[in-house]
Amino acid sequence: MQNLVDNPAFIAIASLGIAILLLGVWAFMLERRIKKLMAGKSAASLEDTISENQKTLKDLLAYHQNVEEELRRIDLRIKKKLHGAKTVRFNPFQGTGTGGNQSFATALLDEDGNGVVLSTLYSREKVSMFAKPVVDRKSEFELTDEEKEVLKN
The missing domain is CATH 1.20.5 (Single alpha-helices involved in coiled-coils or other helix-helix interfaces)
Incomplete structure (x- = not known):
């Protein structure tokens, strides 16, 4: 041994x-x-399954990219839409015994603070309405105290 x-x-x-x-x-x-x-599978069916999974993954990635692009477009559209409306009622003739809180100022703005301020002055004889364009919560026209108030955040 x-x-x-x-x-x-x-x-x-x-x-x-x-x-x-x-x-x-x-x-x-x-x-x-x-x-x-x-x-339960043959080599050919396994190869088909892998190929099908690759195609499905490719389709899902393309779908995901399309969804992201659509969400970006929707986000841009939403930013341009009316974000809020704020109204203040007031009496422009306070202390004179005329009128009441029938007059108002309303701001209609988008998310970026762009839009319009609508103001009405009500008296017994007439109603006057004014519209002032607003960019970034500011107007090129002189604003009343009530209009400034509705433009605040």
């Missing part, structure tokens, strides 16, 4: 035997994993 262990050919054959045994175990485990992966 001692002669066999000292023999280089025996050591080489024993090493190869152990390597073959380890490769056999590895191949067996790999075969089990492949069978588990392919359970």
Whole structure:
């Protein structure tokens, strides 16, 4: 027995035997994993599934990009729309015994503070209405105190 262990050919054959045994175990485990992966599928159907998943992913990415673009467009449209209306009623003839709180100033502005201020002055004889354009909550026309009040945030 001692002669066999000292023999280089025996050591080489024993090493190869152990390597073959380890490769056999590895191949067996790999075969089990492949069978588990392919359970109920052929190689062609698995390839089709992968191809179909790639196409679906590509379609989803394109859809996602379209949705993002549409949301940007909607966001821009919303910014241009009427953001709020604020109204203040007042009596322009206070202390004279004339009129009441029939007069008003109303601001119609978008999100950026652009729009118009509408003002009415009511008296027994007539009603006067004024419209003043507004950019960034400011007007090129002189504003009354009530109009300034409705332009505040």
